[in-house]
Amino acid sequence: MLILNQNQIKNLFSSHEVLEAIERAFKIFHENKFEMPDRMHAHHEDITLLLMPCFTEGFFGTKLVSVNPKNTAIGKPSIYGSMILNDSKTGEPIALLNGAALTAVRTGAVGASGIKYTSKESAQNIGIIGTGIQGFTQAIFACAVRPVKKIHVFDLNEEKLAEFAASLQEKLPEVEICSQTSSETLVKESDVIICATSANEPVIPDDPELLRGKCFIGIGSYKPNMRELPDALFSLIENVWVDTPFAAFESGDIAKPLEKGLLGEKQVKPISNLVANETYDSSETSFFKSVGMALFDVLVAEYLYQKAIKENIGTQIDL
Amino acid sequence: MLILNQNQIKNLFSSHEVLEAIERAFKIFHENKFEMPDRMHAHHEDITLLLMPCFTEGFFGTKLVSVNPKNTAIGKPSIYGSMILNDSKTGEPIALLNGAALTAVRTGAVGASGIKYTSKESAQNIGIIGTGIQGFTQAIFACAVRPVKKIHVFDLNEEKLAEFAASLQEKLPEVEICSQTSSETLVKESDVIICATSANEPVIPDDPELLRGKCFIGIGSYKPNMRELPDALFSLIENVWVDTPFAAFESGDIAKPLEKGLLGEKQVKPISNLVANETYDSSETSFFKSVGMALFDVLVAEYLYQKAIKENIGTQIDL
Structure with a gap:
């Protein structure tokens, strides 16, 4: 063994x-x-x-x-x-x-599959909200699927943010790591935004014009009372891609919008459809939500x- | 770790x-x-x-x-x-x-608790039916709770029986190991009889006079369709002692007699009552059935x- x-x-x-x-x-x-x-x-x-x-x-x-x-x-x-x-x-x-x-490694790769199948191929600016082990791994894996030049990072805890930015810079010396002072400026600067927090309320402003044209990856919410993405996102997207169908009731990022009628059940689709058929979602704005599975x-x-x-x-x- | x-x-x-x-x-x-x-x-x-x-x-x-x-x-x-x-x-x-x-070690000790709390303190003759790893471990643990002089062993497979007897003799040089040619002679010679087979039908003759005055330990049956002990046993005993209440439906050695009306639900009692109160069952004939638990x-x-x-x-x- x-x-x-x-x-x-x-x-x-x-x-x-x-x-x-x-x-x-x-x-x-x-x-x-x-x-x-x-x-x-x-x-x-x-x-x-x-x-x-x-x-x-x-x-x-x-x-x-x-x-x-x-x-x-x-x-x-x-x-x-x-x-x-x-x-x-x-x-x-x-x-x-x-x-x-x-878990860290596989979740990093699941997030990166979301980026690979639902974001613009040219995406150079990645935003990471949340400075735990998951944010770190997501950043590393994002670089494996896109020609990343800059990674914007944000956390409410300034001390943790500074540490995180320094460690990430050491791990990825060829990428520019930029600490942001708000999630709003982070979203503005990024093509792909990865949320990896344990928040119970959205961590991004509820403003459709800010969100338009971007790819969102939801990693942190794995319970119905946890949520990272705001309502406005659901007025911009055609589908939510999920790693497993359980995401629809396990994560507040899907359960809440379904409950509020901002999203229909038929719009929640397994990303395995894209991967198995080697097709890519080219929508202007996209959202992939992961909850993981064994x-x-x-x-x-x-x-x-x-x-x-x-x-x-x-x-x-x-x- | x-x-x-x-x-x-x-x-x-x-x-x-x-x-x-x-x-x-x-x-x-x-x-x-x-x-x-x-x-x-x-x-x-x-x-x-x-x-x-x-x-x-x-x-x-x-x-x-x-x-x-x-x-x-x-x-x-x-x-x-x-x-x-x-x-x-x-x-x-x-x-x-x-x-x-x-599992082998803990099941050996669970069987031996059955012997300790439900058999005569003077028991010197132990009978083992079944020659797998469990029969072996039961024999070793029986020696820890009673002044064992002889261990009688029986299995339908003569080759396995001979091997088992030889290994047990090597492990317990001070005990006499006697291979028996039938379960009937084994029961006759033994004070305590331990069944550790994967049988679906009783492995002991259905004869109350043969069974009277002895202590039976059931180890092998852990499914409702598996059974080692015969109907006659239930005309001789007041209670069945079990290691867990689940034994009543998990093992055919209890489920079948309950179904046939040979045993009432109230007669099935947890041996933990004896152990916790340091009391001993002094009935002439006794039966302890183990199915195990985490x-x-x-x-x-x-x-x-x-x-x-x-x-x-x-x-x-x-x-």
């Missing part, structure tokens, strides 16, 4: 290859060649435990994620995750991967496992 | 200490100081995946077990398991244990983890 920890995963992956794995996942989704039971939620005191299994032809896997918001008060991460990958024929466990690193985890874990074996990375243990 | 593999677990545990961990589990069960969601079943082609989480005060854990009966045809185990143990306060994963070894896995994993840390056993990895 192979163990891949956080640093090994960070040093192992290539953005282009993870993107290919995510595109394989979208094709498997489109062809319905997978089995993904509803994820299991368990609660005990401050902890929520999520168990997320998914079966594909070659491998199956279970991501175990525990969330305790009180951890931050004692200087620990609020989310811990691990992923067990198994052979689909025998059930033998073949790898254990750090779940946080896996199928992505399995395909990216499979890719990381196979690459690690080839490059002799990780720790082999006999379980 | 600590990794404990099959051999490390086998060499680490002491039967008495595992038994203590199982008794702690029964007390926690009795006091209802745990949270055990229904286990999750997922199916894909030949594979069944079971996800079994359980929370206690100090730790929580998830046992992942996959079953593929077709594996035996290619010389692989039909069951693979792994257990992830987490800190209950933060959710941090702290150990990964081999699930097969953990609470046992967590308590035994916690014990193995703490002992391994103390004795510097296992592989420390940074996930």
